[in-house]
Amino acid sequence: MKLKQWTTDLHCMxxxxxxxxxxxxxxxQTQYKLPYCVPYVNGNDQIFIGNEAFVTKANEVMDFCxxxxxxxxxxxxxxxxxxxx
Amino acid sequence: MSEQKEIDRVSDIIVELxxxxxxxxxxxxxxxxxxxxxxxxxxxxxxxEVLCHKVLVLAVRCHAICKGKHTQKTxxxxxxxxxxxxxxxxxxxxxxxxVQLFRMTAQTALLNGLIGETDSLLKGMLSTLDDNFEDTxxxxxxxxxxxxxxxxxxxxxxxxxxxxxxxxxxxxx
Numbered sequence: 343m344k345l346k347q348w349t350t351d352l353h354c355m356x357x358x359x360x361x362x363x364x365x366x367x368x369x370x371q372t373q374y375k376l377p378y379c380v381p382y383v384n385g386n387d388q389i390f391i392g393n394e395a396f397v398t399k400a401n402e403v404m405d406f407c408x409x410x411x412x413x414x415x416x417x418x419x420x421x422x423x424x425x426x427x
Numbered sequence: 428m429s430e431q432k433e434i435d436r437v438s439d440i441i442v443e444l445x446x447x448x449x450x451x452x453x454x455x456x457x458x459x460x461x462x463x464x465x466x467x468x469x470x471x472x473x474x475x476e477v478l479c480h481k482v483l484v485l486a487v488r489c490h491a492i493c494k495g496k497h498t499q500k501t502x503x504x505x506x507x508x509x510x511x512x513x514x515x516x517x518x519x520x521x522x523x524x525x526v527q528l529f530r531m532t533a534q535t536a537l538l539n540g541l542i543g544e545t546d547s548l549l550k551g552m553l554s555t556l557d558d559n560f561e562d563t564x565x566x567x568x569x570x571x572x573x574x575x576x577x578x579x580x581x582x583x584x585x586x587x588x589x590x591x592x593x594x595x596x597x598x599x600x
Contacts, residue, residue: 344465353562356571368593380583383540383591389585393540399592407600 354414361407368400368407436554438473445477452492454485454504458511461485465515472520479512483535489582490539496537505539513548522566524561526552526573534580545584549577553598574599 370377371386379385390396428568445464450456461478468474486508493501512532519525536544556570578599586592 353567358569360574360599363575363578364596367581367596370582378581378583380537380540383537383542383583384585385559385583386585391587395590396586403593403596403600410600 346362358411358414361411365404365407368404372397372400434471435473438471441468441474442477443578445474445481448481454489454492458482458485458508459506462511466510469518470561472524472536475515475518476528477525479515479532482508482511483531486535486539502539506541506544509536509541509548513544513551516551517555522555523569525555526569529555530573530577530580533577535585537580537584546587549581549584549595550598552571552577553595 374387374391376382376385376387379387428565441464445461448457448460454478461482464495465475465478468478487503488510489501489505497505497574509532512528516528516532519528527550532549533545536548537541552573556573560566578596581595
């Protein structure tokens, strides 16, 4: 996705909502038991049980999302003056 | 009456007729009717969209009939239903309808244990959003809503242990 092209305030809010959603999804994947599943379909909790590479990759993506959100908050702070009367 | 109004009126009549097609437990026969209807009304988006929904309903009905435990025959039927929708979606003009149908088809595929199809449908949804990217508030709001809904669904989707992990998730960001 071309999230980098989303520049205005509203776009940034949407971007943050997506990063937040990704973090929620990845944190569910790193749990020992998934919150819900489909009958007769093995979930990631059964397939990747005890798989270090899986958890590491999830943490990497989560770190990226946190860094992006932090960058957005920092840039928001810098442009705060533009929004004050 | 304007041309668009006329198209809508005709589409509504055909949709009503399609909704009445039901061959009971002979799901194959119903799918054949839908396949013929798609060929006939491919230029009417409203009809094509309803046909996609009806085929997904067939797949879910098949799942209900065999109580989730597919035989070779039912598995083949469900795969045919998913393939039908997968190749029909790009013929639609509306990006929103395409994205929603991709997501709905992925959900139906996973329900029937078709993990490979689920993965390719999610990638299809992603590439549709990417190819038709618009810098408008309406589009971005629609994109966000669909991505969040897809993420909620992806909790149940297993990753391929032999492939790249979180490929679709990385595609979103």
